[in-house]
Amino acid sequence: MSLPASRPVPPVGASALNLRGAVDLSAFKQRPGPPAGATAGPPGSVPAHQGTDAAANPSLRVEVTEKNFQELVELSAQVPVVFALWAGYSPESAAMLEVLERVINGYGGRLVLGTADVEAFPQLAQAFQVEAVPTAVAVVKGQPVPLFQGGADENQLPPLLDELLKVAAANGVTGAVGGASQDDSQEEAPLPPLHQAAYDAIETGDYEAAAAAYRQALLEAPADTLAKEGLAQVGLMARVQPLTAQDTEALRQQGADEPDNLDVQLSVADLDVSGGHVEDALNRLVAFIGRNFGPERETARLRLLELFDVVGVTDDRVAKARQGLARVLF
Numbered sequence: 001m002s003l004p005a006s007r008p009v010p011p012v013g014a015s016a017l018n019l020r021g022a023v024d025l026s027a028f029k030q031r032p033g034p035p036a037g038a039t040a041g042p043p044g045s046v047p048a049h050q051g052t053d054a055a056a057n058p059s060l061r062v063e064v065t066e067k068n069f070q071e072l073v074e075l076s077a078q079v080p081v082v083f084a085l086w087a088g089y090s091p092e093s094a095a096m097l098e099v100l101e102r103v104i105n106g107y108g109g110r111l112v113l114g115t116a117d118v119e120a121f122p123q124l125a126q127a128f129q130v131e132a133v134p135t136a137v138a139v140v141k142g143q144p145v146p147l148f149q150g151g152a153d154e155n156q157l158p159p160l161l162d163e164l165l166k167v168a169a170a171n172g173v174t175g176a177v178g179g180a181s182q183d184d185s186q187e188e189a190p191l192p193p194l195h196q197a198a199y200d201a202i203e204t205g206d207y208e209a210a211a212a213a214y215r216q217a218l219l220e221a222p223a224d225t226l227a228k229e230g231l232a233q234v235g236l237m238a239r240v241q242p243l244t245a246q247d248t249e250a251l252r253q254q255g256a257d258e259p260d261n262l263d264v265q266l267s268v269a270d271l272d273v274s275g276g277h278v279e280d281a282l283n284r285l286v287a288f289i290g291r292n293f294g295p296e297r298e299t300a301r302l303r304l305l306e307l308f309d310v311v312g313v314t315d316d317r318v319a320k321a322r323q324g325l326a327r328v329l330f
């Protein structure tokens with residue numbers, strides 16, 4: 001089964017979203033003692049999966065338990081952790097775990113896989129609001145990022161995980177765990193100074209400074225698509241981050257009650273994109289543009305184009321929304 005479009009990874013910067021009221025990972029308290037089935041290691045290292053020869057074929061798979069869950073959440077401040085929730089009664093679970101482990105092990109320690117049996121650890125499924133298994137949810141800096149539900153297509157996983165790494169990088173999570181297959185002697189090429197300045201500002205939550213750095217990058221190189229995308233992503237982060245769970249709930253209700261309220265529809269579209277509901281967000285604005293005229297229509301159109309940059313102009317969902325926009329405009 002291919003990855004459902006309805007469960008996408010959010011765009012870069014999504015881990016700064018307002019998910020505080022949706023999933024409370026802090027409810028799981030760290031307990032003393034090593035993780036079940038794990039061997040001790042230095043801080044930041046990941047124990048080898050049982051049955052793996054760690055010296056010859058290191059694995060980045062960890063069995064999730066109540067004892068080690070909080071440790072993995074804390075590790076997500078250094079490297080994204082992909083939680084794969086499975087169950088013995090699900091025929092797709094074993095295949096998903098095998099594919100995820102194989103693909104994640106190829107990322108050189110930049111991702112960690114945590115596998116959790118929901119029958120043994122039902123609280124985790126409740127915390128992630130999982131409705132069916134198998135399901136994959138990433139955690140970046142303690143914040144959940146929905147990935148997909150159902151079987152995993154090995155060909156589609158790398159683009160999905162690449163986007164997850166962009167989410168992490170935009171929030172300063174760029175580490176790699178020890179014992180991985182990555183050649184530690186190879187260092188990534190440094191970012192251009194203005195891009196690095198933007199990333200540094202994002203890490204401290206200074207979105208205004210990050211936006212200024214990206215604008216300057218665009219002034220110096222108007223064809224810098226990464227700066228254009230970064231500017232759009234920072235704008236989304238700045239709009240969404242201040243919202244509380246109560247704000248989110250109220251906005252969604254107001255969005256349902258007032259379909260032609262421009263400000264509300266723009267805010268709900270931001271929430272949808274930031275929460276991974278990309279198609280809902282884009283369709284919302286296309287529909288608004290189709291119903292309205294004048295300055296409000298143009299404002300909505302410009303925000304829609306900005307969200308295209310957030311999601312990625314090559315994304316199939318953006319292509320579909322562009323077609324819808326053309327229909328309502330012409």
